[in-house]
Amino acid sequence: MTTITAQTRVCGILGHPVGHSLSPVLHNVAFAARGLPFAYVAHDVRPEDLPAAIAGARALGYRGLSVTIPHKVAAMACVDEVDPTARGIGCINTVVNTKGRLRGHNSDGLGALGALRAAGVDPAGHRVVVLGSGGAARAIAMTLALEAPPAKLSVLGVVPEELAILVSDLTARGRAPVEGLAFDEATLGAALAGAELLLNCTPVGMHPKTDASPVPARYLRRNLSVLDAVYNPRRTQLLKDAAATGATVVEGLEMFLGQAVVQFELFTGEPAPVEVMRQVLEANL
């Protein structure tokens, strides 16, 4: 990477723990690839220190922050303004400092949307099924409902209260018709029969139970595109089954890459070097 000088703008990630984050390598390689005078460091911040850490980043003149577990919700109260999509999601994973004013964003859903579009799949105006109602599902479903409204958005969940809140929030804030459905096989089959895009936001299929899939293979077909938020393994059982039908599939790695691309562009105002960043992830995930 380029040597840091006194003109270098500083960005960082706040997490706890943070020692295994790929974000520093990913962003620093990307800054260097674009020849930008930026550096990106990692900070392990305890929850009780988060307000001082964010106030400190402002006082120190950080250009931007990534915010990760367990700080995504609490960080929202530490910034001056929150992007409407992030407000709808209910948490932020990005802070941009413009002349001392901090604005919170959430790039997780935008990362998924960017990955879908890069694969030639635009959710807008189509029928979309989301599996799960946790943090990833919230980020993706709310982003779609606000930024690329599907013709119909069906959310299948196994935690009734969480599902009800998500559906209520999507209905109140989004621009798409939404339905919440209990996640059982019959409901899943019926929902998928009319859908063009399936988004797995559950952890099913993640290492080490890599032969599990949230969807029986018989419900998959060529004209049902599939994104899996799971990125370990890159090619989950769900994606293998979907790809076997000839469907377009989007790996979780592309979603992870997509959220970092959004952050890079918020921090620098420059287009991200996507191929370089993908290579870093492929080498490290």
Place this chain on the structure above:
Amino acid sequence: MTTITAQTRVCGILGHPVGHSLSPVLHNVAFAARGLPFAYVAHDVRPEDLPAAIAGARALGYRGLSVTIPHKVAAMACVDEVDPTARGIGCINTVVNTKGRLRGHNSDGLGALGALRAAGVDPAGHRVVVLGSGGAARAIAMTLALEAPPAKLSVLGVVPEELAILVSDLTARGRAPVEGLAFDEATLGAALAGAELLLNCTPVGMHPKTDASPVPARYLRRNLSVLDAVYNPRRTQLLKDAAATGATVVEGLEMFLGQAVVQFELFTGEPAPVEVMRQVLEANL
């Protein structure tokens, strides 16, 4: 330099302005030369933001800070404890964070002391003349009085109140006999006649008035070693005149280098790569 990862420990400099500081390049090159997982960034911090910046550096888990103009005095109130020499000097230029506890140090005088010793000149037990009573004079005189007490320490100044305070502080805290003298040519000549070491802590001789010297050449001699805190130009008129007598001379660059060496070792606990750091300064000053 080495790519920053999530394990990289972060250090930084706080100043205002800070855009021309050489410290980031100096320390980053030194970290890389030692293969240490450290990075050093620069932060332009307004005076009103200093407390939040230092509290933030603690919350963010910074390993260390350099502190420069205009923050050296105010920073002392923002740390948990202050090294006795720094307390005597009255300001800090270094903060070390050990498990959330911040300790302030002042490496300016130690840098000068290290540079003298590296040149084979030990002030301890010898007669020393200091020219000036400002910040550099305070740092060097107090450090000598505490850490390498001269047989006699004569301080010549042109600002009577400032000189009186310095002499009073040195007398109260130090371990050397101290005298304060009005800086005129007769006094200077008399003081130098009995001295073995002369330390110029005035700006006389600094660019652009490079043919000025605080000491007429006739007072210089082979057995009067000379350190000049001025580092632009590296070889001041004073040092040229002293070197012409065969005296040992120590350039301001070595003092600047010395304070960075002290900081490096406080931050990392490892011996500094002095030659590598000297080359960076020579290439950039």
